[in-house]
Amino acid sequence: MRILNNKKALAVFIVPALLLYTLILFVPMAQSLYYSLLDWNGIGKPTFIGLQNFIKLFHDRVFLIAARNNLLYILQVVSMQLICGFFVAVLLLYLKRGRGFIQTVYYIPSVITVIAIAQLFRSFYSIEPVGLFNKIRMLFGAEPIAFLSNFDTVLPAVAAVEGWQYIGIYMLIFYAALSSIPRDIEEAARIDGATELQLLLRIRIPQIKNVIGLSFILSFVGALRGFAAPMSLTRGGPNNQSEILATYMFKKAFTSQMLGYGSAIALIIAALSCVCVILISRYADEEERS
Amino acid sequence: MNIIKRLSQVSTKGLYWLLIICFLVTAAFPILWMVTAAFRPNIELSSDPFGIPSTLTLENFKTVFTDSNVLTYIKNSGIVSVVSLIAIVLLSSMVSFAISKMRFKGSKGVFRYFLVGLTIPQAVTLIPLFIMFTKLNIIDTRLSVILPLVAFQLPVSILLFVNFYRYIPDEIIEAAVIDGCGVYRVFFSIIFPLSLNTILTVLAMNFITVWNDYIFSLVFINSTALKTISIGLQDFIGPRGLTDWGATFASICLSTLPTLIIYFGLNKKMTAGLTLGAVKS
Numbered sequence: 001m002r003i004l005n006n007k008k009a010l011a012v013f014i015v016p017a018l019l020l021y022t023l024i025l026f027v028p029m030a031q032s033l034y035y036s037l038l039d040w041n042g043i044g045k046p047t048f049i050g051l052q053n054f055i056k057l058f059h060d061r062v063f064l065i066a067a068r069n070n071l072l073y074i075l076q077v078v079s080m081q082l083i084c085g086f087f088v089a090v091l092l093l094y095l096k097r098g099r100g101f102i103q104t105v106y107y108i109p110s111v112i113t114v115i116a117i118a119q120l121f122r123s124f125y126s127i128e129p130v131g132l133f134n135k136i137r138m139l140f141g142a143e144p145i146a147f148l149s150n151f152d153t154v155l156p157a158v159a160a161v162e163g164w165q166y167i168g169i170y171m172l173i174f175y176a177a178l179s180s181i182p183r184d185i186e187e188a189a190r191i192d193g194a195t196e197l198q199l200l201l202r203i204r205i206p207q208i209k210n211v212i213g214l215s216f217i218l219s220f221v222g223a224l225r226g227f228a229a230p231m232s233l234t235r236g237g238p239n240n241q242s243e244i245l246a247t248y249m250f251k252k253a254f255t256s257q258m259l260g261y262g263s264a265i266a267l268i269i270a271a272l273s274c275v276c277v278i279l280i281s282r283y284a285d286e287e288e289r290s
Numbered sequence: 291m292n293i294i295k296r297l298s299q300v301s302t303k304g305l306y307w308l309l310i311i312c313f314l315v316t317a318a319f320p321i322l323w324m325v326t327a328a329f330r331p332n333i334e335l336s337s338d339p340f341g342i343p344s345t346l347t348l349e350n351f352k353t354v355f356t357d358s359n360v361l362t363y364i365k366n367s368g369i370v371s372v373v374s375l376i377a378i379v380l381l382s383s384m385v386s387f388a389i390s391k392m393r394f395k396g397s398k399g400v401f402r403y404f405l406v407g408l409t410i411p412q413a414v415t416l417i418p419l420f421i422m423f424t425k426l427n428i429i430d431t432r433l434s435v436i437l438p439l440v441a442f443q444l445p446v447s448i449l450l451f452v453n454f455y456r457y458i459p460d461e462i463i464e465a466a467v468i469d470g471c472g473v474y475r476v477f478f479s480i481i482f483p484l485s486l487n488t489i490l491t492v493l494a495m496n497f498i499t500v501w502n503d504y505i506f507s508l509v510f511i512n513s514t515a516l517k518t519i520s521i522g523l524q525d526f527i528g529p530r531g532l533t534d535w536g537a538t539f540a541s542i543c544l545s546t547l548p549t550l551i552i553y554f555g556l557n558k559k560m561t562a563g564l565t566l567g568a569v570k571s
Contacts, residue, residue: 004392004463009473013388014400017381017444024441025407028418035417042421088313094306102310104557106317111549113502115520116542120324123339123535132323132340168317169564176565225411228504232524246413253417254509266414276409284405 029270035263042259053264063265066236066243070272073159073230073244077223080163082215085170090200092175103175106168114228117165122148122233125157148234154242161229166222170215177211178204210286217279224273245269328543332536339535350536351544359514360541363522367545370435370518371500377440378447378496379489385444386451387477391463401452407445412438412505420509434510435518439500447492450563454488455481491563494556498549519545 003009036053040046057063088106092099109117124132125147134144147157181204189203205212227246230236236243236251245265253262327335329346354360388394389401419438423429458481466476482489504520511517523541526534553560 003473006473013384017385021441021444024438025410028415031418108321111498111553112546113520115523129337129339135340172561172564221409259417262417269411270414273409273411277406
């Protein structure tokens with residue numbers, strides 16, 4: 001099989017993708033490292049200021065709010081997607097007919113652009129005219145509130161967009177895993193008198209724990225990439241209450257022209273994604289072993 | 291005893307169906323409402339959007355077709371998507387072939403290197419790419435959106451292709467080589483056609499992402515003539531948040547049509563790609 005060692009062919013197959021991929025993903029990461037040490041508006045001469053940007057960052061009230069918000073944002077998105085997705089998947093296991101229909105319906109929001117879903121939620125949150133959520137509140141006798149300008153509700157309201165939109169993906173993944181557990185294991189447990197809850201906790205969840213881990217990584221990565229929903233709904237406002245790192249970086253770099261400072265924020269986001277890299281390579285290791 | 295048991299069975303069943311219906315409504319209602327909103331008069335949408343619709347109209351679509359750039363945006367998204375998808379399928383299938391079938395040291399390393407990209411948020415690369423593209427003079431061109439889209443979609447596509455190629459028996463390649471095929475012929479006329487199903491999966495999954503791109507178009511595109519649909523959907527929000535809701539929802543429906551067609555056409559293929567990891571382990 002000499003042809004499979006062909007060095008020239010190997011280059012033809014690998015190099016174009018490798019070049020593009022490196023140029024777009026990794027060269028910028030390295031450049032960010034350098035830019036973050038500069039005071040630069042993108043047009044004039046950059047000044048080298050060492051770690052000044054990072055020192056400033058940790059005294060920047062808005063950055064600290066954005067970092068906190070970002071963690072809360074990820075927490076909410078991940079838990080909404082995984083918990084609801086898992087719950088629906090388990091419900092579907094007991095459904096005899098119409099499963100395909102429900103799965104199809106659940107997946108539809110995932111194929112629509114985040115911006116459209118964000119606009120949809122904007123009208124759900126609306127106070128004037130009265131939106132859906134306020135209608136429901138009024139039904140229970142509560143005062144209508146402006147979800148997107150209220151300090152306490154704006155962040156959960158913004159995170160709910162992505163949280164809701166991608167539930168279907170996790171439902172599908174969990175359902176596929178749950179339904180591929182060998183039937184005889186479940187039957188044996190039932191004969192031994194296990195209740196459905198015990199079956200779920202002792203057999204099903206342990207059987208698919210790899211898939212749960214993988215879904216957690218997927219969902220975490222997705223939430224960390226979150227940007228479009230807060231950007232289009234509130235642009236981080238009011239008073240930075242829905243600011244996350246990506247929106248803050250965007251504003252600093254492209255509205256205030258502070259490219260060095262923006263790059264420092266970008267590096268913090270990159271550091272967060274390193275957590276995912278470690279998780280993914282752990283997962284890959286485990287895959288290789290099995 | 292029997293009655294209590296029976297009663298609890300009935301109530302469990304009732305609770306089960308209640309839950310199923312609740313979850314179905316939370317998933318389906320927003321989408322249904324969005325589609326109907328596209329056909330409702332603007333006055334109704336800005337006074338009582340969640341009342342029962344009284345009349346349906348095509349007025350909103352007329353506004354979109356005659357009085358907006360939405361069709362241009364859809365065309366732009368189309369061009370960007372087609373070019374990106376061709377590049378994604380070609381590049382990722384070739385790399386995957388090399389990784390899984392050709393023999394070289396570091397094939398595992400190359401695979402790992404591509405997997406890392408799964409976790410990198412696009413936001414991290416925006417500033418350097420903006421500077422790079424400005425220097426290369428391709429800012430505000432379609433290329434400035436296509437290049438990052440392709441690069442960012444390579445990891446997931448390679449993951450799918452490698453997973454498929456792994457199951458192609460080496461004997462097929464050996465037989466072709468004995469018949470005198472070179473490595474390019476082996477790939478282009480044997481392996482590539484064999485992977486038609488995987489190609490469709492890769493196309494379907496990537497089309498959704500590429501068509502719905504927001505972040506790269508937002509940062510790299512300036513001219514209205516080149517804007518893509520995700521950006522354009524915000525055209526109807528006037529100053530102070532006054533929104534033409536009818537036109538917004540009409541253009542959302544138009545822009546969602548292609549993805550829905552792909553989804554309903556390739557439903558099985560897409561779910562196959564998604565659940566690949568789930569069933570295997």
